[in-house]
Amino acid sequence: MDEEELHTTAAQRLRSAGLRYTGSRRAVVGVLARSDRPLTIPEILGEDGSLAQSSAYRNLTELIGAGIVHRIVAGDEFSHFELAEDLTSHHHHLVCTRCGRVADVTLSDELEASLDVALAKVAEQQGFHAEHHRLDVLGLCADCARTEEGVSR
């Protein structure tokens, strides 16, 4: 999806939610579209000087409600934001529970297929019909793991 198409889709989704696609909402979506990883609110503000901190949180909440933005929670204080998966492509996250860093990771089609089979089996036991999955890996990023090692030595 190119950026123009993305903005058209975002505008439609907000309209269905009874909201307008204001300049600052459009700017937030643009920042997320140009980033190759999920961003925190301070990072989003740093990318576009025209955005005000006061409205950024509310705009993100509304964009999440309209199904345009997805929030990745990494600990209490490190929410990261990215475009919803149906606007980008399916992937997973490596979430550092110490510094909050979030990295996108893509699995091979083969691995995705075996994950779907395994998860569908578990779901079926509960009479649950699986449609798709979300799966994030929690742990320590390379930098934090190195620090941890240094401390324990």
Ligand SMILES: [Zn+2]
């Ligand atoms: Zn870390």
Ligand SMILES: [Zn+2]
């Ligand atoms: Zn992601």
Ligand SMILES: [Zn+2]
């Ligand atoms: Zn997957």
